[in-house]
Amino acid sequence: MATRWVVADLRTGDRLMDIPVVSGTWDDPLNTAESLSATISVRDPQVQKLAPRSATTPAKTILAALDGDTFLAGGPIWARRYDRDKGTVTLGAAGMQSIGDHRLILPVIAQTLGVNQFIIPDPTDTKKTIPNPQLQTAYTGLWLGTILKRVLQQAIAWTGGALPIIFQPDETSTNTDHDRTIEGTEFRKIGDFIRDTTRVIGGPEVNFQGRLRADRKGIEFLFQTGTGAQPLITSTSDVVWNLTAPKSPISNFQVDEDATGLASVAWQVGGRSTDTVLTSRQTDSFLTDAGFPLLESFDSSHTDVSKQATLDGWAAADLQRRPLETWSFDAQMHGKPSIAEYAVGDFHTIRIAKYNRKARIGDPWFPQGGDFRRRLVGRSGTHKGDVVKLQFAPALEEN
Template identity: 30%
Template sequence: MVVAPEFRVFIGNMVTGKITADLPAASQSWGMRLNGAGSLDLTTRALSEDLRNKDLRNATATKKNYLAVAYGNTILEAGPIWKRDYDARTGVLKLGAAGLWSFLDKVKALNWAQITAGTEVTRTSLDLTGLSRGSIAREIVRLSIFGNPNNPGLPIVLPPLETGTHDRHYKGYTLPWVGDLLRKLTAVDNGPDIAFRPRYDGADPTRIEWVMTHGSEAEPLLYQAGDDWTWDGSTEESGVSDIGTKEDGSGMADRVWQPGAGSELAMKLATAQDLDLIRYAGYPWTEADAASKDVEDAAILQSHADAAMAAARRPVETWDMTVRADTSPVLGKYSPGDFAHINVPKGNPMIEAGNRRVRIMAIDGDNTQTVKLTPAPMPSGV
């Protein structure tokens, strides 16, 4: 398979961000995700002329190093190498990596100032008050990574601190993970999107850094600053093909139960319901659980229940669509979370023809000019 010349695959050190080598790709795949880690996979020939003088054993060491894929001047995804597979018979080396969020799934969110002062971990508490939800996420990252005296840090660029009306209290005895706490912040009603977007360091392009961004209180979603992107599936020149759809109604519910912290009679409980489909559309009654067993605050628990109910009102519908990387809008311009208009051609038995507004949830590709988009259509009447 021929690699499109616009792609660059390289590796570097997680702690410093320093780029250590470019890798020739026999094959590659990559993905970008909203509020999560994208995936990166590379197959290269370890004994090739280009890599003969490279210390591949150290340069691709798992956890220590990152794998990155760029298209033009835009780094699509970058993150720690977690898997390495070398076949001595063929000389093929395979690397498996994931975005920075995967690293945060392996770091505890703890109050290291209290721990360093001698407080037992189970008696510590990470108390964040008077902040926006986005800044609560920022402080979780800052205190857990940069506040840990044993942690050498990561090249993460933090956003400005914002005051607000939200509080979070994370007890040490729950031993929470940073990545999990961030996901829970995005999951509450009107919770902010959170992203760690890799880029070349402006002061030193031989290094990369991850820029942490999040939605605001007024606009919790992360999306492009300008107009919606447009893909016209009705014209061949658009580069759009194969618009399919998947629908999953297994999570639909008319009432959601949200258990919180505690057990038996002391268990906290929130609930939310929406009867519109039963009253007006002839649907049967179903229920769902959406546990948050570490949540003690009643208002936060209710916010989780409201968000879960909003998600359960309708089936999960996602499309899959292939587009050309080198056709406008060009790969690297759009990101997960962006809004787009897709003109669906006639003849699709599951999607009504015409212009539909969607939100891009995932972007996947390989070493060709073909890109797979996973858009989620905007909610409409059932």
């Protein structure tokens, strides 16, 4: 069954239309906006009936890939290329999370407040100025996932800001390290704030889960976040893949390792928003104790952080003990299991038989064999809808 490609209105999710494609690819990574590319032929009479130039307007329409009713990937169309000689148009889209790179964290009043009022005299010292408190976005007593929700809801409340996003219930928190304050004069992008929040230790994963509306006439996106008790977004799905079995459903198995992020000492600097200098240094002797040379990391991208504990959390998150290891393989999209039975974030078991060269079983790279628990961190496919490429990272207990 070929992948189904549809377009819809970005602000409402309405006007769902199937669109024939010549070729297409989709990629759904964990905690990151999906990416899609689809090529259509303007010489195709079916495409012409859809008025493709207006039906696929960039930044106004959604492109989505579906397998039956299973939503694979989708979000705003940001790029489009017309090739007259070939008679084709190529559409480039990203997941709904990408909208955060085009919106700022500002209260609704910023839409009409005079720009000369963004900075006001300091009431305690008339010789100084301060950011206007009316433009401040501050949250206390809330779980980080709920703060992300509130930031998005604030953006949607602007005139023209509506989007077809559904939200989870609020979750409170007594951890003051979760409190967040963003001054309007920071002009901070929502996308950066989401990424920063998901990367702190214990921070929530996020996902804009696309789905068909109940009336099947449009698309909506459920903004999912991990909870305080379970920051990961996962299900109870228990999928087992047998790599070395006869007629294994797995092909093109690969293992990639990247050690460039290893660090025993991590540095962070901050404090710019309060005219102070904050420095954090976090250390972990695990690598050096194991015979590795001392390796360091430095990050100055969080200069607006004003709390030492927050900066310490960033630095601690940069400590990395093991190379990033990614397993990948191809599987039949409609085999056993089928793509409808698992999603990015779910845990899987990859079974490898003990290696026996004479009997030609097992795998020489994993001579002892065994059951390897891995987490699905990405899946991708094409317009053909026959094979899905899966990417896995070690389960947390193996990190």
